Amino acid sequence: MLLQIVLRKKASALTALVTAAAIALLPMPAAQAQKGPPVLRDTETEQLLREYTRPILRAAGLEKQNIQMVIVNEGSFNAFVADGRRIFVNYGAILQSETPNQIIGVLAHETGHLAGGHLSKLREQLANAQTQMIIAMLLGAGAIAVGSTRSSSAGNNGLANAGAAAIAGPQEMIRRTLLSYQRQQEENADRAGVKFLTATQQSPKGMYETFKRFTSESLFAARGADPYLQSHPMPAERVAALQEFASSSPYWDKKDDPALQLRHDMVRAKISAFMERPETVYRRYPQTNDSMPARYARAISTYLHGDLRSALAQIDALIQVQPNNPYFYEVRGQALLEGGKPAEAIPALRKAVQLSNSAPLIEMLLGQALVGSDNKAYTDDAVRILRAAVAREPEAALGYMQLAMAYGRKGDYAEADLASAQAAYLRGDNKTARELATRAKTRFAVGTPGWVKADDIVAAKPPRN
Ligand SMILES: [Zn+2]
Structure with a gap:
C-alpha cells in the first residue's frame, strides 16, 4: 500500500491513483498537517528508511530521540531536517538514488545537521535574512538605474556609481557572512555524516556521488530546479573537500549488500509504479x-x-x-x-x-476489508484489529474512519461518533470534529473514558497557523 495523503486545499493531479479512504489518512496532528508538506505513507518504504537511518542515529547518539522518517510527496530531490525530530525525504530522492549507499549518505548528512544542532529556526532566519537582503538589493538596483539615468543626463557618472556602492556594500557583506555561515554548517554536516558512516562501517562514496552529481548538474540546471540545491549550496570546493576526507575512509570501496540493494530496487519500483x-x-x-x-x-x-x-x-x-x-x-x-x-x-x-x-497501516487495510465485506461475523474482529492499529498510529485518520464504521455495524453509536470525531480532528476539520464529539458526549455516561476523550475534542483549540 502506498498512500498519498493529500492535505486539505492541496489537491494532487495524482489523486485518481488513490483510494478515497487513503486521502483521509493524515499522519500528522491537524495543527502541523495544515502547514506541513503532503506526505506519503507506505510500510515497506518506511521500514527500509528506518533500517537505513537507525545505525546512523545510533552512531550520532540520537537513538533515544525517537527521530521519525517522513516521506514527502514530491518528485524532486530533497531531504531536510525540519523540527529537530523528523527527517523528511522526498520520494524523488529515493527514486533518484541508485544504491542504498547513496541515500544513506544523504541521510547521514542530514543526521549531521541534527546532531550538530543546526536548528531549523536558525536556518529559517538565515533564509529570511537572505530574502530580505535580495529585496533590498533589488530596490538598490532600482535606485541605481534611476540614478544612472539622471546622472547620464547630468553628466555625473561618478556620483551615481558612488551611490550604488554605498547601497550594495553592506548588503554584500551580510550576504557573504550568511553564506559562509551556511557553508560552514554544510561542511560540518558532511564531516559528521562521514564520521557516522565510518562508525557504522559504511562507505561515504554514495554521499560523495550524490553531491558531486549536484555540482555538475548545477552548472546546467535552471534556477530553482531542485530544492536540495537551494537548501544545500554545493560549491565545487565543498565537494572537493568531501572527496578529500571521504576517500580516506577504510570503507570507501565497500559495496552495498546485494539483498539490501534488491530491497532498495523493489521500493524504487513500487514508488515509480504508484507515482x-x-x-x-x-x-x-x-x-x-x-x-x-x-x-x-x-x-x-x-x-x-x-x-x-x-x-x-x-x-x-x-x-x-x-x-x-x-x-x-x-x-x-x-x-x-x-x-x-x-x-x-x-x-x-x-x-x-x-x-x-502487525504493521498498523496494513492492519487498517485489513480492517477496511473486514468492514467492507458486509459480513457481521467480522465486526468484532475489525474493531479489535483497528483499535490495535490506531493505538500505534494515533495520527492516522483512516484507522479511525474504519473504526467508526465497524462500531456503527455493531450498533455502538457512542464509540462510532467518537471515532468519527477523532478522524475529523486528524483531518483538520475541527468544526465537524466538535459536532460529532458533542453528540458522542450525550451517548456516553458522564466521566467514562469515552466521554473524557470526546470532551477533550470538544475543548480542543483550533489549529493555529
Ligand atoms: Zn545540508
Whole structure:
C-alpha cells in the first residue's frame, strides 16, 4: 500500500491513483498537517528508511530521540531536517538514488545537521535574512538605474556609481557572512555524516556521488530546479573537500549488500509504479526486464491502470518467488479491495499483517476489508484489529474512519461518533470534529473514558497557523 495523503486545499493531479479512504489518512496532528508538506505513507518504504537511518542515529547518539522518517510527496530531490525530530525525504530522492549507499549518505548528512544542532529556526532566519537582503538589493538596483539615468543626463557618472556602492556594500557583506555561515554548517554536516558512516562501517562514496552529481548538474540546471540545491549550496570546493576526507575512509570501496540493494530496487519500483505515469513505468521497466523489481512495478501498474485479473496473476507469480514477502500479499489485498472485492481481499491482508509483524497501516487495510465485506461475523474482529492499529498510529485518520464504521455495524453509536470525531480532528476539520464529539458526549455516561476523550475534542483549540 502506498498512500498519498493529500492535505486539505492541496489537491494532487495524482489523486485518481488513490483510494478515497487513503486521502483521509493524515499522519500528522491537524495543527502541523495544515502547514506541513503532503506526505506519503507506505510500510515497506518506511521500514527500509528506518533500517537505513537507525545505525546512523545510533552512531550520532540520537537513538533515544525517537527521530521519525517522513516521506514527502514530491518528485524532486530533497531531504531536510525540519523540527529537530523528523527527517523528511522526498520520494524523488529515493527514486533518484541508485544504491542504498547513496541515500544513506544523504541521510547521514542530514543526521549531521541534527546532531550538530543546526536548528531549523536558525536556518529559517538565515533564509529570511537572505530574502530580505535580495529585496533590498533589488530596490538598490532600482535606485541605481534611476540614478544612472539622471546622472547620464547630468553628466555625473561618478556620483551615481558612488551611490550604488554605498547601497550594495553592506548588503554584500551580510550576504557573504550568511553564506559562509551556511557553508560552514554544510561542511560540518558532511564531516559528521562521514564520521557516522565510518562508525557504522559504511562507505561515504554514495554521499560523495550524490553531491558531486549536484555540482555538475548545477552548472546546467535552471534556477530553482531542485530544492536540495537551494537548501544545500554545493560549491565545487565543498565537494572537493568531501572527496578529500571521504576517500580516506577504510570503507570507501565497500559495496552495498546485494539483498539490501534488491530491497532498495523493489521500493524504487513500487514508488515509480504508484507515482509515475504507466508509460514512464514501462519505459523504466520494459517487458524484456524479468527482474523482481521490474515485475513488481508492472504488477502494481497493472492493478492501478489495467485489469485486476492480470494484476493478480502477476502478483501471485511474485508470491511464488518470495512466499514470505508481506508486501506482495498487501498489494494483492489492496488490488482486490480497490477492485470492489473486500471479502476476497481478507485472506491476503491477514497474511500480510502476520508476515509484517502487525504493521498498523496494513492492519487498517485489513480492517477496511473486514468492514467492507458486509459480513457481521467480522465486526468484532475489525474493531479489535483497528483499535490495535490506531493505538500505534494515533495520527492516522483512516484507522479511525474504519473504526467508526465497524462500531456503527455493531450498533455502538457512542464509540462510532467518537471515532468519527477523532478522524475529523486528524483531518483538520475541527468544526465537524466538535459536532460529532458533542453528540458522542450525550451517548456516553458522564466521566467514562469515552466521554473524557470526546470532551477533550470538544475543548480542543483550533489549529493555529
Ligand atoms: Zn545540508
